[in-house]
Amino acid sequence: MANLKIGLAGNPNVGKTTLFNNLTGLNQHVGNWPGKTVEKAEGHYNYNNNRVDVIDLPGNYALSAHSIEEIVSRDFIVDEDSDVIVNIIDASNLERNLYLTVQMMELGANLVVALNMNKFAQDKGYTIDAKKLSDLLGVPVVEIEANSKIGKDQLLKTIEEAAKNPVNTVNRLSYGPELFDHLNELQTAIEEDKNLGDVPSRWIAIKLLEDDEIILDRIEDSSKRNNILNTTEKVKKHFKDIYNESSEEVIANARYAYIEGLLKEVLTKPATEKKTLTDKIDSIVTNRLLGFPIFLIIMYLMFQITFTVAAPFQDMIDEGFGILGEMVAAALGDGMLTSFIVDGIIGGVGGVLVFLPQIILLFLIISFLEDSGYLARAAFVMDKVMHSLVGLHGKAFIPMILGFGCGIPGIMATRTMENEKDRLITMLIVPFMSCTARMPVYLLLVGAFFAAADQTNVIFSLYVLGIVVAIIVAFILRKTLFDDMDAPFVMELPDYKLPTLRGILMHTAEKSWGFVRKAGTIILAAAIIVWILSSFPAGVEYGSQESAIGMIGTAVAPVFAPLGFGSWQPAVALIFGLVAKEVVVGTFSSLFGVAEEGAGIAAAMHGIFTPLTAYVFMVFVLLYIPCFAALGTIKQETGGWKWPLIMSVTTLITAYVVAFIVYMVGLALGFG
Amino acid sequence: MIKTLNELKTGEEGTLVSYQGGDVELRRHLLGMGFVKGATIKLEKVAPLGDPLELKVKGYAVCLRKEEAKFIKVEV
Numbered sequence: 001m002a003n004l005k006i007g008l009a010g011n012p013n014v015g016k017t018t019l020f021n022n023l024t025g026l027n028q029h030v031g032n033w034p035g036k037t038v039e040k041a042e043g044h045y046n047y048n049n050n051r052v053d054v055i056d057l058p059g060n061y062a063l064s065a066h067s068i069e070e071i072v073s074r075d076f077i078v079d080e081d082s083d084v085i086v087n088i089i090d091a092s093n094l095e096r097n098l099y100l101t102v103q104m105m106e107l108g109a110n111l112v113v114a115l116n117m118n119k120f121a122q123d124k125g126y127t128i129d130a131k132k133l134s135d136l137l138g139v140p141v142v143e144i145e146a147n148s149k150i151g152k153d154q155l156l157k158t159i160e161e162a163a164k165n166p167v168n169t170v171n172r173l174s175y176g177p178e179l180f181d182h183l184n185e186l187q188t189a190i191e192e193d194k195n196l197g198d199v200p201s202r203w204i205a206i207k208l209l210e211d212d213e214i215i216l217d218r219i220e221d222s223s224k225r226n227n228i229l230n231t232t233e234k235v236k237k238h239f240k241d242i243y244n245e246s247s248e249e250v251i252a253n254a255r256y257a258y259i260e261g262l263l264k265e266v267l268t269k270p271a272t273e274k275k276t277l278t279d280k281i282d283s284i285v286t287n288r289l290l291g292f293p294i295f296l297i298i299m300y301l302m303f304q305i306t307f308t309v310a311a312p313f314q315d316m317i318d319e320g321f322g323i324l325g326e327m328v329a330a331a332l333g334d335g336m337l338t339s340f341i342v343d344g345i346i347g348g349v350g351g352v353l354v355f356l357p358q359i360i361l362l363f364l365i366i367s368f369l370e371d372s373g374y375l376a377r378a379a380f381v382m383d384k385v386m387h388s389l390v391g392l393h394g395k396a397f398i399p400m401i402l403g404f405g406c407g408i409p410g411i412m413a414t415r416t417m418e419n420e421k422d423r424l425i426t427m428l429i430v431p432f433m434s435c436t437a438r439m440p441v442y443l444l445l446v447g448a449f450f451a452a453a454d455q456t457n458v459i460f461s462l463y464v465l466g467i468v469v470a471i472i473v474a475f476i477l478r479k480t481l482f483d484d485m486d487a488p489f490v491m492e493l494p495d496y497k498l499p500t501l502r503g504i505l506m507h508t509a510e511k512s513w514g515f516v517r518k519a520g521t522i523i524l525a526a527a528i529i530v531w532i533l534s535s536f537p538a539g540v541e542y543g544s545q546e547s548a549i550g551m552i553g554t555a556v557a558p559v560f561a562p563l564g565f566g567s568w569q570p571a572v573a574l575i576f577g578l579v580a581k582e583v584v585v586g587t588f589s590s591l592f593g594v595a596e597e598g599a600g601i602a603a604a605m606h607g608i609f610t611p612l613t614a615y616v617f618m619v620f621v622l623l624y625i626p627c628f629a630a631l632g633t634i635k636q637e638t639g640g641w642k643w644p645l646i647m648s649v650t651t652l653i654t655a656y657v658v659a660f661i662v663y664m665v666g667l668a669l670g671f672g
Numbered sequence: 673m674i675k676t677l678n679e680l681k682t683g684e685e686g687t688l689v690s691y692q693g694g695d696v697e698l699r700r701h702l703l704g705m706g707f708v709k710g711a712t713i714k715l716e717k718v719a720p721l722g723d724p725l726e727l728k729v730k731g732y733a734v735c736l737r738k739e740e741a742k743f744i745k746v747e748v
Contacts, residue, residue: 062704066697096706096730245709252703253710282717291720380735384721387737394724488698488740489724490705493733 004052004163007076009104010088011097012059013373013494015116015146017041019088020056021503022146028054030510033072040072047156055082061096063103065207065214077109078199083163085109086155088146091121091128092495094267098259101137105169108200111139112162114155116146120495123277125270133266138172147500170200175254178242182235189231193224208232209239209247278495282377291381298374299401306362306405313357321350336535339542344531349524355408355629356516362402362409363508366416371499375416376491383489390474393417393489396426400470403433404463407630411637412511421482425474427634428647431626432470432654434463437581441621444585448602449611458615462622465658469623473654481646526579526628543587549575563620563659564613574620580627612671616663623655673748677713677741678725685714685728686746694743702744706730713746 010016020028024043033040041056057076058069065071077085085104089097104111115130134141140158144151174180186205190196196204196218207215209232219228239247285294325342332338369375375395383394390396395417403410410430417423442462446455533549540546545554545568553572560566560574569588577584588605609617625631631644638644674689688711691699706729707713716733717726724737 061701064700064704066700093730093732096732099704099706248700249703249709252708256706256708256711286717286719286726288718288720380719380724380726381721383735383737384719384723387723488695488701489735489737490698490701490740491735492705493726493735 004050004083004160005055005081006052006084006086006159006163007055007057007073007080007082008086008088009057009073009077009100010059011061011090011093011100013492014059014088014090014093014097016059016088017056018500018503019086019114019116019144019146020054021500021506022152024054038068038072045156047160050160052159055080060100062100063107064210065212071214074107077104077107083110083166084112084159086112086114086159088114088116091115091118091143092124092126094128094263095256095259098262099255102173102255102258105137105139105173106200106203106206108168108170108203110162110166111137111169112155112158113137113139113141114146114151115141115143118143119145120497123274125274127268129266133262136262136265137169138167139169147503168200170202173202173258175251175258179250179254182238186228186231186235189224189228192227193222196222206251209236209251211248276495278373281496282493285374286377286380291377295378295381298369298378299398302362302365302369303401303405305365306358306402306409310357310361314354317354317356318350321346321353325350339535340528340531343534343542344528345524347527347531349527353516355406356512358406359409359412360508360512362405362413363511364504366398366413367504367507368499370416371497371503373494373496376493379491380493387489390425390429390471391478392426392474393419393422394491396422399426399430400433403430403435406435406437407431407433407626408633411630411633414637424638424643425477425482427637427643428477428650429470429474431630431647431651432466432473432623434466434622435581437627438462438622440582440585441577442618444588444602445605445609445614445618448605449609449614458618462618465619466622469654469658473650477650521632530576530579543572543576560620562663563656564616564663565609567608569608570617574624577621578625578628580629581621584621612663612666615666616659619662620655620659623651623658625651625655674745675748677715677727677736677744677746678738680715680746680748682715682718684748685712686748687712688744689747690745691743692745694740698740699743702736705734706732707744713744 008016008020020041020043023045025045027045028041028043030039030041038058042053043056044051044053046052055076057073060067060070060073063070063074063077076082087101087104089101101111101113113134115128115133118128121128130141130143140162142151142155142158144155175183183202183205186208187201190201190204204215204219208219208228219225222228236247239245239250243250245253284290287294325346328346329338329342332341366375369378375398378398379394381394382397386392386394386396396414398416399410399413401410402413407430410433411427414423414426414430417426439459442459446458450458530549533552534543534547536548537546540550544550549572550568553568553575556575557566557568557571560571573584573587576587605614625648631647634644634647635641675686677686680686688707688709690709691702691707711729714728715725716728719726719735724735725741726733726735727741
């Protein structure tokens with residue numbers, strides 16, 4: 001028998017990805033749907049010598065034309081030559097889950113229902129007659145536990161059988177005689193155009209009554225356009241007259257009525273709903289008094305674990321690359337090639353890989369919080385703050401907190417946000433959170449220019465400034481680049497569950513590897529460019545005023561004169577700082593010819609900066625273009641150079657304007 | 673008595689009688705999530721800072737801001 005192709009469909013949070021991992025194991029890869037920003041996971045397994053390709057469809061509640069995810073799913077069911085659609089259903093929440101099932105039946109999908117979380121449903125006191133459900137729906141129903149082997153064999157066998165004997169599910173639905181008659185009337189009009197025969201006419205009829213833009217577009221090209229549209233209007237008006245409801249509501253009601261009828265025969269619930277574990281946990285976690293402190297503690301722990309546990313590993317990687325560099329230098333001797341390998345390649349790659357421990361830890365924690373269901377609660381607790389302050393969704397808080405550690409995991413954490421606009425704005429303001437890489441720069445400058453008692457306050461003021469600027473920039477972005485519409489906050493609070501170790505490890509591995517591969521290539525290229533600019537024209541000292549970068553620095557320096565630091569060295573340091581912000585420190589030390597960082601550089605810097613201009617310089621370092629690794633991550637997350645470019649321009653303008661204001665205010669106040 | 677969703681007291685429940693106004697896209701989305709006429713909706717909890725609301729509908733929990741909940745009327 002030939003190969004099979006199946007799609008996994010279901011609501012969000014029903015164990016779809018868990019089942020996908022369970023079926024395909026390591027035989028999977030993640031990409032994007034062609035031309036879309038929606039993630040597409042594909043994999044395969046072998047059963048009875050057949051290769052079965054599995055496509056994990058986005059988690060949906062419906063199959064409308066209103067979201068990319070829903071369009072992707074229905075296009076898959078309509079267009080791709082899939083053999084079976086496996087519909088994963090949460091047994092503890094049959095009613096809403098079946099709403100999607102019913103819509104796939106409208107499409108005539110060859111369904112196999114995988115009833116998941118049966119144990120959980122039993123704990124709630126539910127009894128489900130799976131056999132009867134199967135009889136009534138007219139499709140096979142298999143009871144499984146997606147995080148274990150329970151029901152897996154039966155599911156694989158059922159999928160194979162369903163592929164051999166497909167059923168057209170569209171005729172199993174009954175939406176009552178009134179709706180049925182009018183759908184038939186509309187179907188007759190649709191069926192006159194044979195070109196529309198690739199999908200069930202029943203489905204087209206329903207979608208027309210729902211004002212589905214995509215189907216309306218298709219009808220525009222139909223030879224029977226006028227008749228179809230007239231009939232649609234007639235039916236819609238009729239429904240409005242007798243039900244006083246839009247036909248969209250009439251259809252939704254009919255679907256739920258059908259489901260209700262099914263459930264009467266299939267599901268027995270206890271007289272009073274038991275208090276579930278989720279209710280008990282939530283009575284503490286989203287408690288009016290405790291909710292907020294608990295959120296802060298969890299965020300604090302995440303921050304601490306990510307950045308302190310990672311630190312020794314980062315040092316090890318850093319030292320490892322240092323030793324590697326020394327070994328290469330010793331083996332090759334002094335020369336152009338050595339400099340290229342040690343300063344350019346090893347320095348560049350090492351500069352990215354030191355972030356890896358943070359990334360791995362962070363994604364372990366985020367995957368745990370997300371899979372367990374806590375992330376949704378955090379968004380619930382924080383939504384008010386984020387919404388009134390920056391007009392964003394509650395989920396935007398996590399990336400911003402992470403940004404204080406490192407912008408890269410912060411940017412990657414925006415993946416948990418469904419709304420594209422919110423996600424982009426969050427991504428653009430995360431780099432204003434003062435990351436740990438800026439800290440060495442602050443330490444160097446406050447050490448040289450401020451009294452010991454003031455140093456902490458100076459640094460703290462920079463953190464606050466970053467947050468204030470982020471809020472203002474988010475506000476401006478919403479008024480300019482994005483339309484000023486708030487994304488509604490509709491989010492399911494899924495039941496808590498213990499995440500599977502396998503799921504968490506697979507998420508983490510995939511995301512960490514993506515970071516190494518993609519951000520790595522970009523920073524490597526950038527590092528090589530910086531090396532070339534520092535080393536040429538031939539014979540100049542690395543990074544001196546005579547080198548290409550020194551000349552660029554000299555040329556650029558006047559631009560910074562209005563900010564109070566017009567020498568070539570700060571300009572060069574800022575250019576190098578594009579690779580990674582902490583490189584600013586290293587640059588100063590090499591520019592001033594001081595091998596050891598510390599007192600020597602401090603003394604030399606007094607010629608270039610005053611305390612005020614040193615502060616202005618720190619403000620600029622805080623706000624200007626984030627490092628190449630961050631830009632690379634934004635490119636990877638948004639799938640193009642448009643947003644990294646917008647980001648570079650916005651941050652440059654912001655940095656310059658804010659630094660200028662700070663300088664002017666400082667001068668006016670008599671600092672200087 | 674008819675109330676809008678944001679007027680419910682914590683723990684109070686009602687039957688959806690109408691959902692008019694507000695964002696069309698959102699209304700469609702919520703329709704699919706079970707906010708249909710006759711559905712029982714319970715205000716489970718208000719977030720610690722006073723917004724959004726946690727609602728129970730069709731046996732699951734969903735959150736919604738007050739500014740959106742005010743378009744949904746329920747019979748208590």
